[in-house]
Amino acid sequence: MRGAIREAKTVLEMILKDDEEIRTIMDNTDAPFGQLNQEKREIFVEKNDVAMLLSQLQTLENVLDNFKNNITGRSVAKLDGQVYPGTKMIQLLEEAKIRKDFRDRIARLTDKIGQYLTHKTEQEDEAVKGVYLQLFSSFVSTVYADSYDPLKPLFEIKTPQAENAYLHRTAVTFAEKYQVLLQCENMYSLNVRSVIVTSGTLSPLDVFTNNLGITFKIKLENNHIANTSQIIGACIRADKQGTPLCGFKTKTLLYLIKEKKSNGQSVWSEMGRLKKLFEEPKSKSELKIILARYKESIKYDGGAVLFAVCRGKVSEGIDFADNESRGVVVVGIPFAPVNDARVELKKQFLAQSNAGKLSKNVSFLSFKLLLSLFLISLGFCFKLLSSSLLFLFFIAAKK
Numbered sequence: 001m002r003g004a005i006r007e008a009k010t011v012l013e014m015i016l017k018d019d020e021e022i023r024t025i026m027d028n029t030d031a032p033f034g035q036l037n038q039e040k041r042e043i044f045v046e047k048n049d050v051a052m053l054l055s056q057l058q059t060l061e062n063v064l065d066n067f068k069n070n071i072t073g074r075s076v077a078k079l080d081g082q083v084y085p086g087t088k089m090i091q092l093l094e095e096a097k098i099r100k101d102f103r104d105r106i107a108r109l110t111d112k113i114g115q116y117l118t119h120k121t122e123q124e125d126e127a128v129k130g131v132y133l134q135l136f137s138s139f140v141s142t143v144y145a146d147s148y149d150p151l152k153p154l155f156e157i158k159t160p161q162a163e164n165a166y167l168h169r170t171a172v173t174f175a176e177k178y179q180v181l182l183q184c185e186n187m188y189s190l191n192v193r194s195v196i197v198t199s200g201t202l203s204p205l206d207v208f209t210n211n212l213g214i215t216f217k218i219k220l221e222n223n224h225i226a227n228t229s230q231i232i233g234a235c236i237r238a239d240k241q242g243t244p245l246c247g248f249k250t251k252t253l254l255y256l257i258k259e260k261k262s263n264g265q266s267v268w269s270e271m272g273r274l275k276k277l278f279e280e281p282k283s284k285s286e287l288k289i290i291l292a293r294y295k296e297s298i299k300y301d302g303g304a305v306l307f308a309v310c311r312g313k314v315s316e317g318i319d320f321a322d323n324e325s326r327g328v329v330v331v332g333i334p335f336a337p338v339n340d341a342r343v344e345l346k347k348q349f350l351a352q353s354n355a356g357k358l359s360k361n362v363s364f365l366s367f368k369l370l371l372s373l374f375l376i377s378l379g380f381c382f383k384l385l386s387s388s389l390l391f392l393f394f395i396a397a398k399k
């Protein structure tokens with residue numbers, strides 16, 4: 001919120017500065033003010049609109065400050081914050097005079113501001129990007145996601161709560177989070193006539209449709225691409241010396257592999273003697289470089305190994321063709337983090353709502369697990385003729 005306010009102030013100051021420069025030029029020309037104003041500013045942003053947006057942001061900041069001193073939400077096990085129905089966020093926005101009919105106006109204004117700042121950056125090397133204003137606009141559009149009808153409040157039909165406002169507070173920080181739990185409600189409000197959903201990772205379909213909160217009259221589910229002869233199920237309980245194997249978080253496990261030493265050599269360096277090793281980077285900008293080096297090593301250096309995280313940057317949307325994914329090893333069970341606020345709230349919502357009639361054999365967490373594994377197996381292996389997939393499911397050793 002402070003970032004958006006800071007950017008709005010900066011933009012308003014820049015516009016006022018532009019107007020002052022135009023007035024200075026007017027003293028030495030006979031051209032009309034409006035014509036000079038348009039020529040000087042190729043992308044025109046009305047200062048009164050920016051001033052109004054700034055006022056709304058400042059009012060919303062005050063509303064949130066008052067709200068955090070009056071916390072009366074619902075406590076949820078495993079979460080250290082408070083949970084409110086989605087209507088609470090709408091109430092807070094309306095207290096700040098940000099109504100639903102302002103949604104599109106704010107979106108258009110922030111888009112204009114973004115174009116204006118881009119133009120100013122090219123001309124004067126300004127540092128402001130308008131990122132926080134775009135985030136604020138996206139937030140308002142998310143809360144007021146359905147189409148706006150000025151007569152709707154008079155004839156509104158009550159629907160189940162499909163959002164949660166989650167409040168997280170510690171001794172030094174305070175954060176409001178808004179989570180849409182049934183994202184397809186927006187499609188209903190827009191009167192969408194037909195939707196086609198196709199993917200190799202939707203199974204089991206009954207759980208998928210329940211999570212969306214909508215029903216499909218027509219369904220088609222083909223047989224699995226892999227037959228039983230291609231699958232071996234086994235559980236590794238101990239290594240060859242009989243030491244029990246214990247599972248760790250993926251990042252921790254990767255760190256241990258890189259740091260663990262045997263006879264003066266780390267496991268990482270030992271593997272590096274056989275193949276070139278690459279690790280999924282933290283930033284997206286580095287990912288392209290890592291993938292390019294990985295693919296180049298496969299072609300010219302006799303192969304390579306890419307270490308990545310389930311649900312990470314390389315889990316979906318990147319094409320690994322032919323030799324780039326001949327073998328995939330999954331270490332551990334990629335369950336969704338059970339203490340994550342989004343996972344816990346979604347799980348409770350599905351359990352309490354009519355849309356939460358999950359399959360008798362598949363829980364919400366199991367569905368998230370299956371989805372993660374499907375993305376790996378179908379995305380990396382089963383679309384290739386000569387690929388193999390190995391899952392290493394460790395059993396945690398008890399002390």
